[in-house]
Amino acid sequence: QQQVKQSPQSLIVQKGGISIINCAYENTAFDYFPWYQQFPGKGPALLIAIRPDVSEKKEGRFTISFNKSAKQFSLHIMDSQPGDSATYFCAASWGFNKFYFGSGTKLNVKP
Amino acid sequence: GAVVSQHPSWVICKSGTSVKIECRSLDFQATTMFWYRQFPKQSLMLMATSNEGSKATYEQGVEKDKFLINHASLTLSTLTVTSAHPEDSSFYICSARARSGVDRSLRQPQHFGDGTRLSIL
Numbered sequence: 416q417q418q419v420k421q422s423p424q425s426l427i428v429q430k431g432g433i434s435i436i437n438c439a440y441e442n443t444a445f446d447y448f449p450w451y452q453q454f455p456g457k458g459p460a461l462l463i464a465i466r467p468d469v470s471e472k473k474e475g476r477f478t479i480s481f482n483k484s485a486k487q488f489s490l491h492i493m494d495s496q497p498g499d500s501a502t503y504f505c506a507a508s509w510g511f512n513k514f515y516f517g518s519g520t521k522l523n524v525k526p
Numbered sequence: 527g528a529v530v531s532q533h534p535s536w537v538i539c540k541s542g543t544s545v546k547i548e549c550r551s552l553d554f555q556a557t558t559m560f561w562y563r564q565f566p567k568q569s570l571m572l573m574a575t576s577n578e579g580s581k582a583t584y585e586q587g588v589e590k591d592k593f594l595i596n597h598a599s600l601t602l603s604t605l606t607v608t609s610a611h612p613e614d615s616s617f618y619i620c621s622a623r624a625r626s627g628v629d630r631s632l633r634q635p636q637h638f639g640d641g642t643r644l645s646i647l
């Protein structure tokens with residue numbers, strides 16, 4: 416059973432637009448929800464993360480919205496730039512143990 | 527900031543050989559290290575979790591005799607792919623978790639390496 420489901424699989428956004436990626440999780444015991452950015456041939460890099468006791472967290476152009484009752488969380492990238500073009504993964508874990516990753520979203524920001 | 531180094535970054539070898547991949551935490555002590563495998567255009571799949579000084583815990587479906595993991599020190603874990611075959615070709619990524627309660631200044635619970643591209647001919 417897939418613990419974390421991510422959509423869309425790919426996303427094309429114009430420069431300056433808003434990129435939105437969604438994830439849903441199954442296990443209510445999860446207590447840590449990070450988003451990672453991965454460039455080809457590189458390991459994932461942490462973008463932003465949230466704990467379930469808050470509904471939103473913003474860091475620069477990146478915002479996580481978290482809906483505990485719906486078991487969903489999303490990443491919003493404001494003012495998207497071509498340099499944001501990468502693959503994005505959501506993940507979930509409890510107790511900072513094993514991470515369950517979503518299937519990934521390939522973002523392409525058009526100049 | 528915290529850095530996790532993987533070596534080599536890319537390796538090509540013949541079918542049947544064994545390949546060792548190193549994962550080092552450069553500026554913190556990692557009590558736990560995780561090994562992931564990522565096939566092209568797919569997500570990261572956890573292979574095993576290793577704690578310093580003890581045997582690794584493998585995920586279901588991962589052959590422990592084929593993927594040997596050693597975590598002999600707080601800064602080094604190794605993954606050895608034994609008798610590698612073309613289907614083992616993949617991107618292998620490690621992550622390291624700091625000792626809790628000691629490294630509170632670290633921003634994130636797991637730090638990922640830059641991965642190792644393994645190609646078996």
